[in-house]
Amino acid sequence: MLRLIVRRLLLGLVTIGLVVVLIFVAVEALPGDACTAFLEREAQGQLLENCRKERGLDRPAVARFAGWLGGALLGDFGRTASGELSIAEIVGTRARNSLLLAGVATLMGIPLAIFLGVVTALRRDRWADVSISSLAILAMTVPEFVTATVLLLVFSAWLGWLPGVVLVSANAPLSALLPQIILPVITVTLVLTAHILRMVRSSVIEVMSSDYVQMARLKGVPYWQIVFRHVLPNALPPAINVVALTIAWLLGGLVVIEIVFNYPGLGRLMIEAITQRELAIVQTVALILALVYVGVNLMADVLTLVFNPRLRTMHGRER
Amino acid sequence: MTAASVPAGRSLFRAAELIGDILSRPSGAIGLTLVALHLLIALAAPLIVPYDYKAISSLLMLKPPSTAHWLGTDHIGRDVLTRTLLGGREALLVTTIATPIAVLWGGFLGILFGLSGGWLDDMAMRLVDAVLSLPKILFVLTAAAVLGAEPIVLVPMLAFFYGVPVIRVARAATHDVVARDFVTASRARGHSRFDIIMREILPNVRDVLLVEGAMRWSWMLLTFSSLSFLGFGVSPPTPDWGLMIKDASPVMSFAWWAVLAPIAALSTLIVGINLSADALAKALGIDRAQKAPV
Numbered sequence: 001m002l003r004l005i006v007r008r009l010l011l012g013l014v015t016i017g018l019v020v021v022l023i024f025v026a027v028e029a030l031p032g033d034a035c036t037a038f039l040e041r042e043a044q045g046q047l048l049e050n051c052r053k054e055r056g057l058d059r060p061a062v063a064r065f066a067g068w069l070g071g072a073l074l075g076d077f078g079r080t081a082s083g084e085l086s087i088a089e090i091v092g093t094r095a096r097n098s099l100l101l102a103g104v105a106t107l108m109g110i111p112l113a114i115f116l117g118v119v120t121a122l123r124r125d126r127w128a129d130v131s132i133s134s135l136a137i138l139a140m141t142v143p144e145f146v147t148a149t150v151l152l153l154v155f156s157a158w159l160g161w162l163p164g165v166v167l168v169s170a171n172a173p174l175s176a177l178l179p180q181i182i183l184p185v186i187t188v189t190l191v192l193t194a195h196i197l198r199m200v201r202s203s204v205i206e207v208m209s210s211d212y213v214q215m216a217r218l219k220g221v222p223y224w225q226i227v228f229r230h231v232l233p234n235a236l237p238p239a240i241n242v243v244a245l246t247i248a249w250l251l252g253g254l255v256v257i258e259i260v261f262n263y264p265g266l267g268r269l270m271i272e273a274i275t276q277r278e279l280a281i282v283q284t285v286a287l288i289l290a291l292v293y294v295g296v297n298l299m300a301d302v303l304t305l306v307f308n309p310r311l312r313t314m315h316g317r318e319r
Numbered sequence: 320m321t322a323a324s325v326p327a328g329r330s331l332f333r334a335a336e337l338i339g340d341i342l343s344r345p346s347g348a349i350g351l352t353l354v355a356l357h358l359l360i361a362l363a364a365p366l367i368v369p370y371d372y373k374a375i376s377s378l379l380m381l382k383p384p385s386t387a388h389w390l391g392t393d394h395i396g397r398d399v400l401t402r403t404l405l406g407g408r409e410a411l412l413v414t415t416i417a418t419p420i421a422v423l424w425g426g427f428l429g430i431l432f433g434l435s436g437g438w439l440d441d442m443a444m445r446l447v448d449a450v451l452s453l454p455k456i457l458f459v460l461t462a463a464a465v466l467g468a469e470p471i472v473l474v475p476m477l478a479f480f481y482g483v484p485v486i487r488v489a490r491a492a493t494h495d496v497v498a499r500d501f502v503t504a505s506r507a508r509g510h511s512r513f514d515i516i517m518r519e520i521l522p523n524v525r526d527v528l529l530v531e532g533a534m535r536w537s538w539m540l541l542t543f544s545s546l547s548f549l550g551f552g553v554s555p556p557t558p559d560w561g562l563m564i565k566d567a568s569p570v571m572s573f574a575w576w577a578v579l580a581p582i583a584a585l586s587t588l589i590v591g592i593n594l595s596a597d598a599l600a601k602a603l604g605i606d607r608a609q610k611a612p613v
Contacts, residue, residue, distance in 0.1 A: 153578065253454075
C-alpha cells in the first residue's frame with residue numbers, strides 16, 4: 001500500500017511540475033509583459049528597455065523561469081510590477097480568506113450532503129427524494145453567479161436578513177470577516193452539497209440493490225442495522241473521489257462567487273491580476289490552485305485505499 | 320457494434336427512435352422542449368422583438384412590467400423582453416460551434432491513447448491532468464481578457480479547454496470496450512485494426528461521446544455567461560444574459576424584473592440541456608450517475 005501511495009505522490013508531483021511549465025509557457029505566449037502593462041502608453045524605446053532591465057525581463061525565458069522557480073521553491077514569489085508589494089504577502093492573505101470560505105462551506109456541506117444523500121436514497125422516488133433531488137439538480141446545473149444573485153435578491157434585498165456584499169479589507173481579522181460571509185458560504189455550500197448528495201444517493205441505491213443486502217434482508221436483519229452495518233460502509237468510500245473532484249471544481253466556482261459578493265479571496269485577486277496584467281500573481285495563484293487540486297485528489301486516493309482493501313492489491317491501476 | 324456500417328436510412332431511423340425514446344421520459348420531454356424552444360427563439364428573435372435592443376431612453380429607466388413593456392425596462396431604459404429574447408444568441412452561436420469541435424478532437428485523441436497505451440498514453444494523461452488541475456474558466460478568462468472576447472477567440476479557446484476532459488472520457492470508454500468479447504471475436508476473425516476501430520469501438524464510444532457532448536455544451540454555456548457576467552465577455556451594447564444579470568444586480572432590490580428575466584432564460588436553457596442529456600444517457604443505456612463533475 002505504501003508503494004501505491006508513493007506512486008500517486010510522484011504522479012502528483014509530475015502533474016504539478018507540468019502545471020508550472022504550462023502556466024509559464026501560456027503566460028509567455030500572451031502578448032505584452034509586466035513592463036508594457038505597467039508603463040501602458042509610454043511603453044516604448046528607452047523607458048521600456050530600462051524597465052525590462054530593472055526587472056530582469058531582458059533575460060532569456062529559460063533563465064527567467066529558473067529564477068522564478070528557484071524563488072518560488074524558497075517561498076519568494078517576487079514583487080508586483082506596479083507597486084513594490086511582496087506577492088507572497090498579497091497572495092497569503094487572499095489565500096487565507098478563500099480557505100475560510102471554502103473550509104466553512106466544506107465542513108458544513110459534506111456532512112449535510114451525506115445525510116441528505118442517504119435520506120434521498122432510502123426514500124427513493126418518494127416526495128422527500130423528489131423534492132430534494134430536484135433542488136440539488138437545479139443547484140448543480142444553474143451557474144454559480146445565478147444562485148448567488150438569487151440568494152442576494154431574496155435574503156438581502158427583499159427580506160433584509162443578511163448582509164449582501166462583503167465590505168471588509170482583504171487583511172481584516174477573522175472576527176470581522178466571519179459575520180460577513182454568511183451568504184457566500186451558503187452559496188458555496190449549496191452547490192457543493194448538491195454535487196456530493198447526488199453521488200452519495202446513487203452509490204447508496206447501488207449498494208441497497210446488491211446481492212449481499214438482499215441476502216441480509218432475507219435473513220431478517222433489522223432495517224437500520226442493514227443501513228448502518230452493510231450499506232453505508234460500502235456506499236460512502238466511492239463517494240470520496242467525487243468529494244475531491246467537487247472541491248477541485250469548487251476552485252473555479254469560487255472565482256465567480258467571490259466576485260458576486262465582492263469577497264477578497266484568491267479568485268477575485270486572480271481577476272484583478274488578469275485585468276492589470278500582473279502575470280507574476282497569476283502564476284502564483286495558478287500554482288496554489290494546482291497544488292490544492294493535486295493535494296485533494298491525492299488525499300482522496302489514499303483515503304479510498306485505506307477504506308477499500310480490495311484496491312490495494314490492484315497494482316498501478318489507473319482511474 | 321451495428322450502426323457504423325449500416326446504410327444512412329437505418330441510422331436516420333435509429334436517430335428518430337432515439338428521440339422518441341428521450342421524449343417518452345418526462346425529464347427528456349421537458350428538457351428537449353425547453354432546448355427546442357430556446358433554439359427557436361434564438362433563431363426567430365430578430366424578427367419578433369418589439370423594440371430596438373439598444374434604444375436608450377431616460378424617460379423609461381427601470382419601469383416595472385406594463386402592457387407596453389411586458390418585462391419592464393432596465394437601468395438605461397432598454398426593453399428587457401427584447402434583450403432577453405436576443406440575449407442567448409451569441410452564447411448559443413459560440414457554444415454550438417465549439418461543442419462538436421471539442422468532442423471530435425478530444426474523442427479522437429482519447430480513442431487513440433486508449434488503444435495505444437504505453438509511454439505515449441502515460442505522458443498524454445499527465446498533460447491532461449495538468450490542464451485539468453486548473454479551473455477551465457481561468458484559461459478562458461485570461462484569453463478573453465488579453466485577446467478579446469470575440470467569437471473568433473472564444474470558439475477555439477472553449478473547444479480546446481473543453482476538449483481536454485473529453486480525452487479522459489473517450490479513453491476510459493475505449494478501455495471499457497477493447498476488453499469486451501465482441502472485440503476479441505473481431506480480432507479472432509482477423510479483422511484489421513482500422514476495421515475494429517470503425518466497426519466495434521467507435522459505435523460504442525460514440526454513445527458516450529454524444530452524452531458527453533451534451534454536458535460539455537451546457538458547461539460551455541455556463542462559462543460563456545460567467546465570462547460576460549464577470550465583464551470579460553461580450554461587449555456592452557450586445558444583449559447577453561450574463562451581462563444583463565451583471566448590469567441589473569446593483570439595482571435588483573427595486574427592479575427585480577431586470578435581473579429575473581435573464582436569470583429565468585439562462586436557467587431554463589441550462590436545465591433543459593441537462594435534462595435532455597440525462598434522458599439521452601438513459602436512452603443509450605449509459606450510467607451517468609457515477610460521472611464526476613469535471
